[in-house]
Amino acid sequence: MVFSSVVKKVRLELKLSQQQLAQALNVSYTTINRWENGHVVPSNLAQKSFFDFCESNFINVSQLLKSDAKN
Amino acid sequence: MVFSSVVKKVRLELKLSQQQLAQALNVSYTTINRWENGHVVPSNLAQKSFFDFCESNFINVSQLLKSDAKN
DNA sequence: CTGGTAATATAGCATATGCTATACATTATT
DNA sequence: AATAATGTATAGCATATGCTATATTACCAG
Numbered sequence: 001m002v003f004s005s006v007v008k009k010v011r012l013e014l015k016l017s018q019q020q021l022a023q024a025l026n027v028s029y030t031t032i033n034r035w036e037n038g039h040v041v042p043s044n045l046a047q048k049s050f051f052d053f054c055e056s057n058f059i060n061v062s063q064l065l066k067s068d069a070k071n
Numbered sequence: 072m073v074f075s076s077v078v079k080k081v082r083l084e085l086k087l088s089q090q091q092l093a094q095a096l097n098v099s100y101t102t103i104n105r106w107e108n109g110h111v112v113p114s115n116l117a118q119k120s121f122f123d124f125c126e127s128n129f130i131n132v133s134q135l136l137k138s139d140a141k142n
Numbered sequence: 143c144t145g146g147t148a149a150t151a152t153a154g155c156a157t158a159t160g161c162t163a164t165a166c167a168t169t170a171t172t
Numbered sequence: 173a174a175t176a177a178t179g180t181a182t183a184g185c186a187t188a189t190g191c192t193a194t195a196t197t198a199c200c201a202g
Binding site (some may be wrong): 017018019029030033034036037039043044045 | 176178179180182188189190
């Protein structure tokens, strides 16, 4: 699975809006939107912020990334 | 005291090079250099990364920021 | 003294991000 | 039906960042 899809999947699982996730990650919601729609590649720091967020919510991101889902 | 000076002060107190601090904060060393020399204003996420780093090293940044030192 | 290395400062370019505005869809409410 | 509010997608512009290269300084080994 691709990063953009993972962001969206995690966000929807937690029932968050793009704005709410943005606040949790200390970025703007336009950035979240661009991630989900594949317009940019997140910076290392931003990715770390996302991964840390997933960890603190008990979501295994690396497993999601490895998964076979087609997007 | 100003953010740029705080970064440098914290870094020197911990005896780190710009590169080493950069790795700890998940940014590039050119970014650290630009912070210390006042060429840019760090992003919210980058500032948070720095403040978290200070906390984990038991450095009271907010106190430094309030201090009277002229730079 | 000469050469090498590390740390720092700076520049240029490509890309990511923040902010604002706009457009569209969905859902609520009246 | 009409309106309002929320969530999402996108665009443009200014700024921050990553990467690479270059210059300078300091320090140390030879």
